[in-house]
Amino acid sequence: MSDTKGSSGIKEIARALNVSIGTVDRALHGRAGVSEKTKTRVLQMAERIGYKPNLAAQALKLNRKLSIAAILPKHISHFFDPVRAGICAAAAATVGMQVSLEFHEYPRLGVGDVDAFKRATERHYDGIIFLPGDTRKFDSLIRTLSRNGTAMMCVGSDAPNTDRMGSVAAHAYVSGAIAAELLAMKLPQRSTVAVFSGDLFTMDHAEKLRGFAATLAVQAPHLMLLPALESHEQPKQAYQQALALMKGKDRPQGLYLSTANSMPVLKALDELSLLGKVQIVTTDLFQELIPLIEFGKVMATLYQRPYTQGKVAFETLMRHLRGDDKSHPSIRLAPHVIFRSNLPLFSSQIIDTDEEEEVETKMPKG
Amino acid sequence: MSDTKGSSGIKEIARALNVSIGTVDRALHGRAGVSEKTKTRVLQMAERIGYKPNLAAQALKLNRKLSIAAILPKHISHFFDPVRAGICAAAAATVGMQVSLEFHEYPRLGVGDVDAFKRATERHYDGIIFLPGDTRKFDSLIRTLSRNGTAMMCVGSDAPNTDRMGSVAAHAYVSGAIAAELLAMKLPQRSTVAVFSGDLFTMDHAEKLRGFAATLAVQAPHLMLLPALESHEQPKQAYQQALALMKGKDRPQGLYLSTANSMPVLKALDELSLLGKVQIVTTDLFQELIPLIEFGKVMATLYQRPYTQGKVAFETLMRHLRGDDKSHPSIRLAPHVIFRSNLPLFSSQIIDTDEEEEVETKMPKG
DNA sequence: TTGAAAGCGCTACCAA
DNA sequence: TTGGTAGCGCTTTCAA
Numbered sequence: 001m002s003d004t005k006g007s008s009g010i011k012e013i014a015r016a017l018n019v020s021i022g023t024v025d026r027a028l029h030g031r032a033g034v035s036e037k038t039k040t041r042v043l044q045m046a047e048r049i050g051y052k053p054n055l056a057a058q059a060l061k062l063n064r065k066l067s068i069a070a071i072l073p074k075h076i077s078h079f080f081d082p083v084r085a086g087i088c089a090a091a092a093a094t095v096g097m098q099v100s101l102e103f104h105e106y107p108r109l110g111v112g113d114v115d116a117f118k119r120a121t122e123r124h125y126d127g128i129i130f131l132p133g134d135t136r137k138f139d140s141l142i143r144t145l146s147r148n149g150t151a152m153m154c155v156g157s158d159a160p161n162t163d164r165m166g167s168v169a170a171h172a173y174v175s176g177a178i179a180a181e182l183l184a185m186k187l188p189q190r191s192t193v194a195v196f197s198g199d200l201f202t203m204d205h206a207e208k209l210r211g212f213a214a215t216l217a218v219q220a221p222h223l224m225l226l227p228a229l230e231s232h233e234q235p236k237q238a239y240q241q242a243l244a245l246m247k248g249k250d251r252p253q254g255l256y257l258s259t260a261n262s263m264p265v266l267k268a269l270d271e272l273s274l275l276g277k278v279q280i281v282t283t284d285l286f287q288e289l290i291p292l293i294e295f296g297k298v299m300a301t302l303y304q305r306p307y308t309q310g311k312v313a314f315e316t317l318m319r320h321l322r323g324d325d326k327s328h329p330s331i332r333l334a335p336h337v338i339f340r341s342n343l344p345l346f347s348s349q350i351i352d353t354d355e356e357e358e359v360e361t362k363m364p365k366g
Numbered sequence: 367m368s369d370t371k372g373s374s375g376i377k378e379i380a381r382a383l384n385v386s387i388g389t390v391d392r393a394l395h396g397r398a399g400v401s402e403k404t405k406t407r408v409l410q411m412a413e414r415i416g417y418k419p420n421l422a423a424q425a426l427k428l429n430r431k432l433s434i435a436a437i438l439p440k441h442i443s444h445f446f447d448p449v450r451a452g453i454c455a456a457a458a459a460t461v462g463m464q465v466s467l468e469f470h471e472y473p474r475l476g477v478g479d480v481d482a483f484k485r486a487t488e489r490h491y492d493g494i495i496f497l498p499g500d501t502r503k504f505d506s507l508i509r510t511l512s513r514n515g516t517a518m519m520c521v522g523s524d525a526p527n528t529d530r531m532g533s534v535a536a537h538a539y540v541s542g543a544i545a546a547e548l549l550a551m552k553l554p555q556r557s558t559v560a561v562f563s564g565d566l567f568t569m570d571h572a573e574k575l576r577g578f579a580a581t582l583a584v585q586a587p588h589l590m591l592l593p594a595l596e597s598h599e600q601p602k603q604a605y606q607q608a609l610a611l612m613k614g615k616d617r618p619q620g621l622y623l624s625t626a627n628s629m630p631v632l633k634a635l636d637e638l639s640l641l642g643k644v645q646i647v648t649t650d651l652f653q654e655l656i657p658l659i660e661f662g663k664v665m666a667t668l669y670q671r672p673y674t675q676g677k678v679a680f681e682t683l684m685r686h687l688r689g690d691d692k693s694h695p696s697i698r699l700a701p702h703v704i705f706r707s708n709l710p711l712f713s714s715q716i717i718d719t720d721e722e723e724e725v726e727t728k729m730p731k732g
Numbered sequence: 733t734t735g736a737a738a739g740c741g742c743t744a745c746c747a748a
Numbered sequence: 749t750t751g752g753t754a755g756c757g758c759t760t761t762c763a764a
Contacts, residue, residue: 009757020735025759035733056429056462057757059422060740095461096422177707185551215707299551334711337703341543341581345700375741386751391743399749423741426756 008049016045028053059096066321067100068314070129071116072155075108075233076260078286079306080131083155086310087129094318109133109233117141120150127151127317129310132159132167134201151320155313156306157204158330165320168313170304171332172204176211176258178337179281182300183254184220186279193254194226194245196265198233208258226252235264242268246278254279263288266298285338290347293340303336303346374415382411394419425462432687433466434680436495437482438521441474441599442626444652445672446497449521452676453495460684475499475599483507486516493517493683495676498525498533500567517686521679522672523570524696531686534679536670537698538570542577542624544703545647548666549620550586552645559620560592560611562631564599574624592618601630608634612644620645629654632664651704656713659706669702669712 010028014021019038026034027042028051034042045051070087072080084103091101104120106112113133120128121144128145132138132154142152142162154167183193195212198205209228216223229245231238242265245252255278257265262282269275275297282289282301292298312331319325338346376394380387385404392400393408394417400408411417436453438446450469457467470486472478479499486494487510494511498504498520508518508528520533549559561578564571575594582589595611597604608631611618621644623631628648635641641663648655648667658664678697685691704712 011757021758022736022760023734026734029759033733038733052464054426054464054757056422056425057740058759059461060420060426060742060756061758061760063422063740095425098418098420171708171711174708174711178705181705181707211707219706332711334702334708336700337705337708339544339547339703340585341547341577342537342540342700342703345537345540345698377741387742388744388752389750392750395743401749404749420741423756424743426740426758427742427744429756 008051009054010051012049013042013045013051016049017041055096062096063098064322065098065100066126066318067102067123068127068129068317069102069104069120069123069125070310071104071106071113071120072129072131073108073113074105079156079260079284079304082306083310083313086307086312087314088310089307090311090314090318097318097322099318113137114141117145121145121148124148125150126321127153127165129153129155129313129317131156132164132203133157134199135159135203136201138162151317153313153317153320155309156304157202159203160330164328166316166327166329166331168309168316168331169204169333170302170309170335172207173211173214174332175283175302175304175335176208176213176256177215178302178335179208179256179258180212180215180223181219182281182337183256183279184216184223186299187220187223187254190222190224191253192224192226192250193256194252195228195256195258196238196241196262197228197230198259198261199230200228205258208256212256212258223254226250231259231261231264233259233261235261238262239264239268241265243272246272246274252278255281257282260284260286266292285346290343293338293343296340299339301338303338305333305336308333374417375420376417378415379408379411379417382415383407421462428462429464430688431464431466432492432684433468433489434493434495434683435468435470435486435489435491436676437470437472437479437486438495438497439474439479440471445522445626445650445670448672449676449679452673452678453680454676455673456677456680456684463684463688465684479503480507483511487511487514490514491516492687493519493531495519495521495679495683497522498530498569499523500565501525501569502567504528517683519679519683519686521675522670523568525569526696530694532682532693532695532697534675534682534697535570535699536668536675536701538573539577539580540698541649541668541670541701542574542579542622543581544668544701545574545622545624546578546581546589547585548647548703549622549645550582550589552665553586553589553620556588556590557619558590558592558616559622560618561594562604562607562621562623562625562628563594563596564625564627565596566594571624574622578622578624589620592616597625597627597630599625599627601627604628605630605634607631609638612638612640618644621647623648626650626652632658651712656709659704659709662706665705667704669704671699671702674699 010024011021014024023034024042027039091099104116106116128150138159139162142159142164146152146163151165153165157169158167195209197209200206213225216225229241231241238261260283269278280298282298285301285303289301316329376390377387380390389400390408393405457465470482472482494516504525505528508525508530512518512529517531519531523535524533561575563575566572579591582591595607597607604627626649646664648664651667651669655667682695
């Protein structure tokens with residue numbers, strides 16, 4: 001038994017001390033215009049009666065307005081749609097702040113992204129949630145908007161060494177490490193493995209490769225890693241690379257597909273009748289992947305929890321704009337490892353993005 | 367670009383329609399005393415100008431008070447402490463509701479639990495968060511308190527077929543299923559496996575066993591399951607059972623320790639020099655388990671996310687008491703599968719339970 | 733240094 | 749069926 005979060009209130013304190021509520025307010029907030037003596041008296045009394053400010057009243061009075069934008073690609077909708085949904089959900093749950101939320105879309109990373117940012121600059125948003133792509137292009141954009149007074153919140157990847165407000169992403173290094181450990185489980189013999197990546201200039205992708213390689217070296221030295229293949233999110237290119245790789249002389253027995261662009265690779269393997277013979281760990285979860293996991297063609301996928309990413313990104317941004325948190329947090333979610341056995345917990349959410357973190361089900365009848 | 371959550375307000379609508387704000391309020395809330403005609407006019411206008419109620423003002427006016435209690439065992443603190451922390455965190459984040467939160471503790475399931483409930487009955491809480499143990503004892507307690515007007519929220523397990531308000535727990539069936547799939551990965555040959563359980567009259571424990579057995583049957587028919595061992599959370603008993611089992615003639619090559627009471631079993635295996643030779647999947651995460659995972663003695667543990675359970679339980683209870691949700695939700699969290707490679711993401715939180723869901727780190731230098 | 737009072741947007745009550 | 753208004757707990761401004 002402990003912790004009684006009492007009610008009381010500012011005027012409770014005022015009455016007990018025979019001062020006005022104005023004085024109490026000034027004392028509590030360390031504002032000017034209170035004698036040191038009354039201030040301590042107020043603070044003590046507040047402590048004593050367990051004063052907790054009424055956040056609703058505070059919010060009502062302060063009545064702040066915030067304009068937020070989310071600038072995200074249309075492409076890879078199985079990832080960014082839930083991100084958007086998470087942002088929406090968090091925005092809807094906001095209390096005591098009038099938030100105007102606008103979504104901007106551009107076709108894909110590298111196509112229309114700069115334009116979208118240009119447009120956003122003119123609108124002078126209080127905060128922007130966005131996916132940082134290639135450092136060489138984005139870093140200056142971020143700086144410009146930050147200078148402009150906009151809090152820049154990264155989601156899905158990070159842009160360190162900029163003045164972005166913060167970032168939320170799946171822990172990329174650990175994702176790579178898990179992939180390595182999983183492949184090692186299924187490949188106890190001396191074998192060769194390969195990584196399909198997107199663009200090693202994107203922070204997130206480079207980190208995954210690092211985690212993968214580092215973990216192989218320590219936990220599975222019997223596995224040899226081939227040079228990483230960059231497909232730049234081009235399906236065609238990934239497909240060609242996969243065909244070439246699997247037809248080549250040192251065909252890997254294990255694959256880590258570290259981006260969402262995994263279907264072309266899986267298609268190539270299917271055509272070569274290699275699905276099920278090669279151990280595969282993928283990234284994200286989408287409709288086409290479900291049967292492959294169900295039938296054991298893909299041993300596991302690393303789910304980056306896009307809904308939660310969006311939700312947390314928005315919440316963190318709000319906390320920052322409310323002034324509660326002046327730090328620049330790098331939040332890294334633990335990816336979920338999805339196997340055949342826990343797939344049902346996640347696959348239902350692909351249709352119904354409403355809940356993500358929690359799954360609501362009837363228990364299977366025993 | 368879409369979705370502009372505008373500001374406006376109730377009097378905006380009133381002015382536009384030349385009616386009083388009282389009328390608008392009645393129309394918006396479907397209260398009696400408005401003609402059908404004005405009602406539709408108001409609703410349309412609200413839609414048109416994108417009316418969003420100011421939740422702070424609403425909360426301030428309504429000014430509801432709620433008293434909540436959490437009645438949880440002291441034992442298995444590595445699980446229930448984070449549950450309590452999650453409850454606290456959710457309570458602290460509450461806006462627009464004066465919540466008084468009280469914690470009650472009893473030694474362990476079966477010891478002092480009934481007394482704790484008795485005491486709680488007298489206090490007439492609006493809601494109680496608790497761990498449902500043995501059905502035969504708890505069901506009537508739950509019913510009594512529910513009749514009494516208290517919303518009964520289960521955490522950690524469930525009590526179906528009662529009028530509990532809802533439940534939050536890790537998905538037990540899926541936990542068992544994952545354990546089976548993991549063991550099958552490491553045991554490709556014909557082998558024997560065993561499950562250590564707590565009490566099969568506890569819903570959660572029975573479900574884990576069901577999931578495990580069902581998954582073995584379908585995905586790994588080459589693994590033979592020995593009869594489940596119930597240790598009733600008694601360390602001594604678990605230790606003895608483990609010794610007997612591992613010295614017996616059909617010694618299993620794989621173990622699923624489905625409760626927090628896993629250390630005695632691991633100790634027994636250690637003494638028999640079997641650690642590392644037998645594949646083991648455990649449950650929960652605590653200090654002593656960390657090195658065992660790090661050194662590969664335990665292949666994986668299924669983390670039931672106690673902090674999130676507490677947080678979600680409280681949030682769900684609040685939503686119910688606010689009247690937003692009249693359903694009786696059974697929320698099942700996806701357990702996290704923790705291997706050596708993603709252990710660091712979780713082990714840091716054992717000391718610092720502040721954040722659980724999100725991990726905040728500096729990226730490892732590349 | 734302090735007190736008094738207006739008013740944030742909403743709900744609820746009373747009067748018309 | 750409607751309009752008017754008090755007041756939720758707090759911040760802030762103006763006056764003392």
